[in-house]
Amino acid sequence: MKFFADTAVVAEIAELDRYGLLDGVTTNPSLIAKSGRDFKEVIAEICAMISGPVSAEVAAMQFDGMVAEGEHLARIAGNVVIKLPLTLDGLRACRHFSGKGIKTNVTLCFSANQALLAAKAGATYVSPFVGRLDDIAIDGMDLIRDIRQIYDNYGFATQILAASVRNANHVRWAALAGADVATVPASVIKGLASHVLTDKGLEQFARDWAATGQSIL
Numbered sequence: 001m002k003f004f005a006d007t008a009v010v011a012e013i014a015e016l017d018r019y020g021l022l023d024g025v026t027t028n029p030s031l032i033a034k035s036g037r038d039f040k041e042v043i044a045e046i047c048a049m050i051s052g053p054v055s056a057e058v059a060a061m062q063f064d065g066m067v068a069e070g071e072h073l074a075r076i077a078g079n080v081v082i083k084l085p086l087t088l089d090g091l092r093a094c095r096h097f098s099g100k101g102i103k104t105n106v107t108l109c110f111s112a113n114q115a116l117l118a119a120k121a122g123a124t125y126v127s128p129f130v131g132r133l134d135d136i137a138i139d140g141m142d143l144i145r146d147i148r149q150i151y152d153n154y155g156f157a158t159q160i161l162a163a164s165v166r167n168a169n170h171v172r173w174a175a176l177a178g179a180d181v182a183t184v185p186a187s188v189i190k191g192l193a194s195h196v197l198t199d200k201g202l203e204q205f206a207r208d209w210a211a212t213g214q215s216i217l
């Protein structure tokens with residue numbers, strides 16, 4: 001499963017990239033607002049920092065505006081992925097861009113039928129929001145499993161990008177459900193490496209090694 005960082009904070013992206021934990025980045029209007037940065041500037045900066053895909057979301061709600069904004073965003077860098085909402089206009093824009101070989105991420109997906117339409121529109125990625133389904137007592141991972149089965153039934157190439165991932169369990173469950181990608185807050189990605197027994201074992205190794213009085217170098 002690929003890990004995308006769900007953030008527009010450059011320092012977070014740089015740190016994850018240094019650890020080799022990063023396969024891409026996703027942003028959305030809320031994350032851009034949270035970053036306090038100019039949208040096009042921060043997308044250009046992130047695209048220059050990493051070679052993986054960087055999702056940048058249109059703000060327009062109608063097809064013509066989505067196409068105009070998406071074409072503008074695609075010109076920022078070759079690794080920009082145009083993020084479009086799962087609406088009829090968003091699906092039409094997705095088909096427009098996929099027909100031109102421009103990568104797309106269809107977002108705000110909350111049902112298997114929506115995901116089926118995204119695949120039929122040629123979406124590169126579809127973003128089911130698992131955390132927001134959990135928030136209303138619907139199992140978000142059931143949606144990932146349904147989409148996986150439907151995509152495999154018909155050989156759709158669209159990648160399942162689990163989004164609205166809130167914790168380490170979401171990461172594990174998304175991987176078990178067969179998501180191709182999880183887009184995850186930077187703090188959750190970093191936390192995946194941590195375990196109390198790893199820390200405890202390492203402390204014991206350090207004590208025992210010190211007791212040998214030896215040096216490797």
Ligand code: G3P
Pocket residue numbers: 006026028031129131132163164165166183
């Ligand atoms: O990628 C979508 C993500 O940013 C939404 O997360 O926690 O607001 O549902 P959340």
